[in-house]
Amino acid sequence: MRYFIGNWKMYGIPNSINIIKKINSFVNSDKNHNKYRTLIAPPLTLLETFNRNFKNKRIQIAAQNYYHKDLFSSNTGAVSAFMLKKIGVNISILGHSDNRTEGENNQLLRSKIKIAKKNNLKIIFCIGENLKDKKKGKTKKILKKQIVKVLDKTFDPKKLIVAYEPIWSIGTGMIPSSSELVKTVTYIKQVLKNMYKGKKIPAVLYGGSVDEKNINQLKNITTIDGFLIGGASRSSKKFIDIIKNYYR
Numbered sequence: 568m569r570y571f572i573g574n575w576k577m578y579g580i581p582n583s584i585n586i587i588k589k590i591n592s593f594v595n596s597d598k599n600h601n602k603y604r605t606l607i608a609p610p611l612t613l614l615e616t617f618n619r620n621f622k623n624k625r626i627q628i629a630a631q632n633y634y635h636k637d638l639f640s641s642n643t644g645a646v647s648a649f650m651l652k653k654i655g656v657n658i659s660i661l662g663h664s665d666n667r668t669e670g671e672n673n674q675l676l677r678s679k680i681k682i683a684k685k686n687n688l689k690i691i692f693c694i695g696e697n698l699k700d701k702k703k704g705k706t707k708k709i710l711k712k713q714i715v716k717v718l719d720k721t722f723d724p725k726k727l728i729v730a731y732e733p734i735w736s737i738g739t740g741m742i743p744s745s746s747e748l749v750k751t752v753t754y755i756k757q758v759l760k761n762m763y764k765g766k767k768i769p770a771v772l773y774g775g776s777v778d779e780k781n782i783n784q785l786k787n788i789t790t791i792d793g794f795l796i797g798g799a800s801r802s803s804k805k806f807i808d809i810i811k812n813y814y815r
């Protein structure tokens with residue numbers, strides 16, 4: 568199974584539902600639709616309506632993050648996993664580098680993973696090294712730490728997708744070379760294998776400047792199970808072309 572997941576970040580207004588409608592009708596008519604899953608993560612303001620509109624549709628609506636305390640609490644501006652579940656959202660991105668740079672550390676992420684378990688929430692867990700670490704040859708060390716300090720074998724691998732997003736490639740137009748990507752994704756899968764001994768490991772996606780052009784190169788790396796797409800997911804045409812070109 569392949570995944571094409573759109574992360575809209577802080578973009579989108581009610582009208583943007585038309586983007587998802589177009590993607591959904593493409594997926595419905597696509598002869599390859601059984602080979603992949605499509606998800607879009609709009610901002611919080613749109614989650615409830617969008618989720619209602621696309622209930623039982625091929626496209627699924629995901630959240631981008633949630634607070635490290637569950638249920639209800641006196642935290643202005645915060646939204647809990649419990650609240651997401653109550654509006655029917657069953658999956659969320661977690662650990663995106665946008666949030667890690669704002670102070671979302673491993674301890675907070677561990678709390679969020681516990682909360683996900685309690686609420687039966689699926690997670691798209693983001694990991695990735697920055698340019699400084701990459702240049703120092705620390706990529707593997709960083710990625711392993713990001714995985715083992717937050718996840719453990721008690722988190723059901725069926726409820727997990729891992730997204731490898733090198734920070735230096737997010738929104739920059741730069742992507743790792745194919746050989747680098749093969750090596751890194753294989754390494755991530757090895758770490759997950761060690762954690763989930765004997766069990767089927769989660770899908771590992773690539774994210775960072777994925778577009779309708781570089782997908783022609785990325786699709787040759789068959790060890791990548793799908794893509795987390797930022798900028799290009801805010802255009803129905805680009806997002807659809809990514810899927811079309813992947814299967815061409």
Ligand code: PGA
Binds near residue numbers: 732737776
């Ligand atoms: P990008 O973002 O595709 O715009 O680089 C990816 C992400 O941050 O998830």
